[in-house]
Amino acid sequence: MLVAIPAALAALVHVYIFVIESLRFTHPSTLKAFGIRSVEEAEVMKPWAFNQGFYNLFLAIITAVGLILHAGNHDEAGVALVASATASMLAAALILGGSDRSKLRGAVVQGLFPLLTVIALLATGW
Numbered sequence: 001m002l003v004a005i006p007a008a009l010a011a012l013v014h015v016y017i018f019v020i021e022s023l024r025f026t027h028p029s030t031l032k033a034f035g036i037r038s039v040e041e042a043e044v045m046k047p048w049a050f051n052q053g054f055y056n057l058f059l060a061i062i063t064a065v066g067l068i069l070h071a072g073n074h075d076e077a078g079v080a081l082v083a084s085a086t087a088s089m090l091a092a093a094l095i096l097g098g099s100d101r102s103k104l105r106g107a108v109v110q111g112l113f114p115l116l117t118v119i120a121l122l123a124t125g126w
Helices: 004-023 028-034 039-071 075-099 101-124
Strands: none
16 A cells, blocks of 8 residues: 555556647646746747647556556565656656756656655565
């Protein structure tokens, strides 16, 4: 439970990131969230955002599959998937926050639950 809850929340956050990056990138709330000044500017960025959104979705799916495998008594495979996906999420958040201080809020949103998952994995030996 100590690992499953933050891992599931990390997956849900990354599904949300997929939605805003791949499905709603030119929506006014997304423009504001990413600090994009215009729809025209967003249209230029849209292809990379679309791709990036799917990357986040795949990390969420890998995490969910790991949780399902772990619940189904496939412990080693489940742990490996949850650990690798959430560690990747955390690494991406660290890179985001470290590369652009104006993106710290986004980095915290993206990385908090993966960080808690990784800590829980290490603490419990899940």
